[in-house]
Amino acid sequence: MISPRSMAMFMALPLIALVCVSLMWWNERTRSLQGTRERERALFSEVMALLEAHYDGPVDREQLLAGGLSGIAEAAKDRYTIVWTPEEAKQETERSEGKIVGIGVVIEWREGAYPFVRFVEPGGPAHKAGIRSGDQIAAVDGTSTKELENKTLVALVRGKLGTVVKLTIDRAGQSLEFPVTRAEVELRSVQGTRMLDGTTVGYMRIENFSLATHDQFERAFAELRQTGMTALILDLRDNRGGVLDDAVKIADGFIEKDGLPIVSTRSTDEKLERCKELGIAIDKSSAGEVYHSKDGGSVGDIPLVLLVNEASASASEVLAGALQDYGRAFLIGTKTYGKGRVQKVFPLPSSKDDQPYHLKITVARYYTPLGRGLNRSSPRDEPSGIEPDIDYPVSAAQKLAILRRFEIEKYETPANADALSLEEDRKAWATPDPHIEAALRYLRGEKIFVPALPATSGD
Structure with a gap:
């Protein structure tokens, strides 16, 4: 008669065998992967050595390294997955921190x-x-x-x-x-802060998002409040994004109820399956992360208009999408760029410790509170960015004047055009901004008329 202990051992044998087979398979796969990576490193080094030994011309190993690394990143066929040289990495760090020496x-x-x-x-x-x-x-x-x-x-x-x-x-x-x-x-990312002439409407522009942007926004908002602001025009035109956290903090200030999603992230099923197969830990952004409101609507229920255009991208689209989804802001301008990609930067430890190369990789995608995606598949594709509530295209001449005003506002906010020293600055400052004019009409409760653009020559 078989004892209970013997029976238990007998029943456990298939499980033990399965575990052993799984471990053997995993060890073999790990060895195979390590061998593949060693061959890839050897191949890269061999190409460098052969060029150095046989190329009929000057050879700069640092340039070869930078070109090789960039080529690998480009092969991912994602224009946002790139390699930064040490100097580029330094500049990007300064930009994200919002300060330079x-x-x-x-x-x-x-x-x-x-x-x-x-x-x-x-x-x-x-x-x-x-x-x-x-x-x-x-x-x-x-x-x-x-x-x-x-x-x-x-x-x-x-x-x-x-x-x-x-x-x-x-x-x-x-x-x-x-x-x-x-x-x-x-570095000033919040610019042009002022009360618009003859109104109680405040205006400010966010050029990009850095770790200093939210603090700059709060200071500018408080300054406008103290001068009697009753409504705000927040300009996100030509804002190509930056630090997500500061965009989320600004959105949070306009959302009165806590615990509401502002933006969520998640990766494609293809990536998640690959990570699972390779035994790679999945980070929060890839697995699915949600940023919730928690500020209690600190800026209050002030009427808000956001200005956006085809160069508003990434974090600025996150801000615009969240406030539009909750009906907290009215959007005027043109459809945004469509860059809803979450990116993570990795220093490359094999490069110089004091000046490493960095690899910026798209790891997931952004989604608005209502689940809208923001991505376009390629630069030529139709964007799936944020549609404004009023689509208001501008002419090439108007666009140039707007961009010139942006350049002026980076450094100063003149009382009038006559206060500017350069003739081209005075001309641009005196040119009405159609998007700001439309925002003022909306805030006054007036109908917005969008004029037809002049026909362009095919020559």
Whole structure:
């Protein structure tokens, strides 16, 4: 007679065998995968070595490395999955953090003349040193600026925190020397904050989203509130996105009820199956992550109009989509770009530790509270971005004037066109912005008339 213990062992044998077979299969698959990766690394190194040994011309290993890495990323056939060189990674980090090391000036170039200082950041290093708007930069640390390319001049002016750069300034024909100590300078992503003439309607533009954007928005909003704002026009035109968290925080402030979804993320089934097959842990964004409201509508129920256009993308579409889904904002402009892709940046540990390459990968997709996707499959495809409530296309001339105004608002908010020194700036500032005019009509409860665009020549 078989004892209960023997029976249990007998019944467990198939399970033990199955586990053993599974482990053997997994170990074999792991060894196979490791072997494949070793062959790929060897192949990459061999191509580099052969080019270096046999190519009839100069060989720059760093350029070969950058080109090879970029080629691998491009083969994924996703224009947003890219490799950043160390310098590009540094610039992107500064952009996302919303601050750079510099002297706090904006430099503009004119044909046949020295580059000149377009704007001096109040309280910044250049301002403290005595640099003025309109000063011409003749030399940087003794190097003449006459023949310098833009990026070379910017690299000379910027540098390490706490170091000194000497600017030779031509001011009305007088040569002056200014030593300026480099410091951290905040990048303004919230611009053009003002009350629109003759109204109690506030206006501000968000150029992009950085880790500093929400704080800048709150300061600008409080400033407008104190001057009697009763409605807000928030301009997201040509905002190509940036840090998602700050876009979510701004949306959260306009949603009164807590616990509502603002945006969700999830990956394709194909990716999830691949990760499962390879035994790769799935991150939150890929598995399905939801960002919920929790701010209690801190900015109140102020009437809100969002301006969007075909260059509004990514995080700006997340903000616009959420507020449109909840009926919290009225959208005017043109259909947004259609870039609802969640991306994650990975430093490449095999590159130099102090200056690593970085790989930015699309890991998932964004969806609005009502489940709307934002993606287009390729640049040529019809966008599946956010449709405005009023579709209002503008002419090429109007678009150029709007973009010029954006450039002006990066540095100053003039009282009127006459306050500007450049003729092209005065002309652009005096040109009415059709989207702002339409937003004002909507807020007054008036009908919005969208004029037909002039026909364009086929020549």
